Amino acid sequence: MPELEELWAIIRDELQRSLTPVGYKTWVTTAKPIALNQNQLIIEVPEDLQKDYWERNLATKVVEYVYQHTGGEITPIIQTANHDEIRQTTTTSPQEEVGERNTATITPTFMRPTHLNSRYTFDTFVTGKGNQMAHAAALVVSEEPGTMYNPLFFYGGVGLGKTHLMHAIGHQMLALRPDAKVKYVTSEAFANDFINSIQTRQQEQFRQEYRSVDLLLVDDIQFFADKEGTQEEFFHTFNALYDDKKQIVLTSDRLPNEIPKLQERLVSRFKWGLSVDITPPDLETRIAILRNKADAEQLQIPDETLSYIAGQIDSNIRELEGALVRVQAYATMKHLTISTSLAADALKNLKLAGKNNELSITDIQNEVAKYYEVSVADLKGKKRVKTIVMPRQIAMYLAREMTDNSLPKIGRSFGGKDHTTVIHAHEKIAQALEQNERLQNDVRELKNNLRTN
Ligand SMILES: Nc1ncnc2c1ncn2[C@@H]1O[C@H](COP(=O)(O)OP(=O)(O)OP(=O)(O)O)[C@@H](O)[C@H]1O
Numbered sequence: 001m002p003e004l005e006e007l008w009a010i011i012r013d014e015l016q017r018s019l020t021p022v023g024y025k026t027w028v029t030t031a032k033p034i035a036l037n038q039n040q041l042i043i044e045v046p047e048d049l050q051k052d053y054w055e056r057n058l059a060t061k062v063v064e065y066v067y068q069h070t071g072g073e074i075t076p077i078i079q080t081a082n083h084d085e086i087r088q089t090t091t092t093s094p095q096e097e098v099g100e101r102n103t104a105t106i107t108p109t110f111m112r113p114t115h116l117n118s119r120y121t122f123d124t125f126v127t128g129k130g131n132q133m134a135h136a137a138a139l140v141v142s143e144e145p146g147t148m149y150n151p152l153f154f155y156g157g158v159g160l161g162k163t164h165l166m167h168a169i170g171h172q173m174l175a176l177r178p179d180a181k182v183k184y185v186t187s188e189a190f191a192n193d194f195i196n197s198i199q200t201r202q203q204e205q206f207r208q209e210y211r212s213v214d215l216l217l218v219d220d221i222q223f224f225a226d227k228e229g230t231q232e233e234f235f236h237t238f239n240a241l242y243d244d245k246k247q248i249v250l251t252s253d254r255l256p257n258e259i260p261k262l263q264e265r266l267v268s269r270f271k272w273g274l275s276v277d278i279t280p281p282d283l284e285t286r287i288a289i290l291r292n293k294a295d296a297e298q299l300q301i302p303d304e305t306l307s308y309i310a311g312q313i314d315s316n317i318r319e320l321e322g323a324l325v326r327v328q329a330y331a332t333m334k335h336l337t338i339s340t341s342l343a344a345d346a347l348k349n350l351k352l353a354g355k356n357n358e359l360s361i362t363d364i365q366n367e368v369a370k371y372y373e374v375s376v377a378d379l380k381g382k383k384r385v386k387t388i389v390m391p392r393q394i395a396m397y398l399a400r401e402m403t404d405n406s407l408p409k410i411g412r413s414f415g416g417k418d419h420t421t422v423i424h425a426h427e428k429i430a431q432a433l434e435q436n437e438r439l440q441n442d443v444r445e446l447k448n449n450l451r452t453n
Contacts (some may be wrong), residue, residue, distance in 0.1 A: 120167035128285025142172035145247035156278035159318035380415035
């Protein structure tokens, strides 16, 4: 039997030949051979989702390949990586080749009356820690609809890419099976269709339409709450499709059991498949999203400026994209090239609009002091120990970011410091935020506390 590395190279080559490029990138490049002990090959993958896929689809192939090449028998053992470990984030889409390969077949089928947004593909979806699982699950159901995760349920905050992923599933499925019938609706559109069908006595056609699809995508199902009749109808639609092994994908801003007035029988059905949450992107992912957008629009914009914009908006991707558009419009209006200071000007009003006018420097000092368990007097004082310098700089940073006070005024509020000290503190924290994940969380939490106080 060859050594571990050599064996893995054989397996990888074979898998590369048998999988699609995107499948290879998603499942194989994320896996690591850990050990070969007494014919047990330990393979480590990032999450349960990949483990599942490996066990169902790839493990037997591995046994076959090893047998073909070496005549030996091995047992692959798939295990997940330690969850505490910082996981690698993929900031570029692994879909590039597939995108190119499929363009020729995609176009005509997209003319179907289903409303898929042509921009929302796997190709344009940037993956990072907060959406990696959702992305992988989306890929599985687009390639193997109705078998592995049915229904697939995405949940998470506003503007984090749930709709985008849903459409991407639709596009990918149509690329692989151009004759597939894909239907995307919001829960409200479903409800309206249903009510219209009653009014126009076309219930039969309505049922026919919804129950004959291969993939049903229903967005924002939290709006089913309070709609008893619609829930009833959806229950039957769900059952018909499910029994027929047709794929159902749903999204919501929260878990099914947290949706008020959603019938218990729907809640329990939604749990049959896989529920995956999407969490806000980290700074690195936000920069990658902006870079993708800027490139797609052929915008000349320095990396430093993209980092700045990404640092300003830390939760909603829709707002992040909006900020880029705003900067672009501002540059056009002023006939200037895009730079960080131009971006700061362009976003100033936006930030002010989101600012809490009531918020004072004192509020910030109190909150930061409480958060880091130091005294406000220390924040205003001159002590140079690290446990105080860092909170002091964070408080100055927040005062600059979240209030409309001038630099000299902020300096004065910190025990009569010079405005250059405030500028230095702001730069220091802004820079550290680009890399320091712990600090990103601290600042996010502090901002949230200050906004809701
Ligand atoms: N990972 C990503 N890569 C690239 N663009 C993204 C990503 N996530 C979201 N976007 C973009 O952000 C915008 C908002 O995403 P989307 O509409 O899918 O959010 P959502 O979670 O469905 O929000 P809502 O809850 O408001 O329906 C879209 O333009 C989408 O293309």
